[in-house]
Amino acid sequence: MTRSTGVTYTREVATPSTNSKIADEDWYGRNLETSEYAQVAFIDIDMTELTSKGTVFTECTFRGVRFNASRHTSSAFLNCSFHRCTFFDAVFADCKAVGSTFERCDLSTLSVVGGDWSFTDLSGADLSRANFAGTRLREAGLAGVKAAGASLLNVDLSAAFTDGADFTGADLRGSILAGINPLNVTLRRAVITADQAVHLAEALGLDVRYD
Numbered sequence: 721m722t723r724s725t726g727v728t729y730t731r732e733v734a735t736p737s738t739n740s741k742i743a744d745e746d747w748y749g750r751n752l753e754t755s756e757y758a759q760v761a762f763i764d765i766d767m768t769e770l771t772s773k774g775t776v777f778t779e780c781t782f783r784g785v786r787f788n789a790s791r792h793t794s795s796a797f798l799n800c801s802f803h804r805c806t807f808f809d810a811v812f813a814d815c816k817a818v819g820s821t822f823e824r825c826d827l828s829t830l831s832v833v834g835g836d837w838s839f840t841d842l843s844g845a846d847l848s849r850a851n852f853a854g855t856r857l858r859e860a861g862l863a864g865v866k867a868a869g870a871s872l873l874n875v876d877l878s879a880a881f882t883d884g885a886d887f888t889g890a891d892l893r894g895s896i897l898a899g900i901n902p903l904n905v906t907l908r909r910a911v912i913t914a915d916q917a918v919h920l921a922e923a924l925g926l927d928v929r930y931d
Contacts, residue, residue, distance in 0.1 A: 738781055752795075821861075843881075862899075868906075892916065 841861035880899030
């Protein structure tokens with residue numbers, strides 16, 4: 721299907737096909753270590769305070785799953801889709817979410833440290849209190865995200881799709897801003913470094929000189 725964010729950006733969102741289903745189960749506080757799941761549909765699962773380490777989910781679908789206060793370390797969510805999931809106070813450390821999509825999910829207090837979230841589609845998401853630090857978001861779909869007040873420190877945003885994104889007051893220090901066109905996003909009161917300011921000025925067509 722085609723999902724539009726209300727700006728000029730659209731992206732084809734493919735839901736992975738699944739061959740098994742886990743539904744209406746209570747996984748509260750469960751510990752997953754070096755487990756593997758492939759093409760599994762997780763439906764209405766309570767994963768509150770779940771911990772995972774080295775666990776791999778490949779082409780899985782999560783619908784109505786509660787990831788609240790869960791902790792994930794060196795786990796991978798590869799080409800997965802998330803629909804109507806909640807991530808209140810969830811932490812992902814050194815995890816991969818390459819190629820995954822998030823639709824109508826609550827990501828406002830998500831914390832991501834390190835890891836590779838390249839090609840992830842977060843279009844239109846509320847990231848207003850989210851924290852990303854040292855994360856790769858290369859070619860990620862960030863069109864229309866509501867990231868006012870978010871913290872994105874040392875994040876690689878190379879070639880990210882950011883049209884219509886709101887970074888008002890966001891802390892962007894140390895991040896690679898090559899994916900941001902300052903004409904198509906809101907950067908009012910965003911915190912950046914001098915080097916980043918030069919990059920944005922050049923992106924606006926200004927002739928930056930150092931003498």
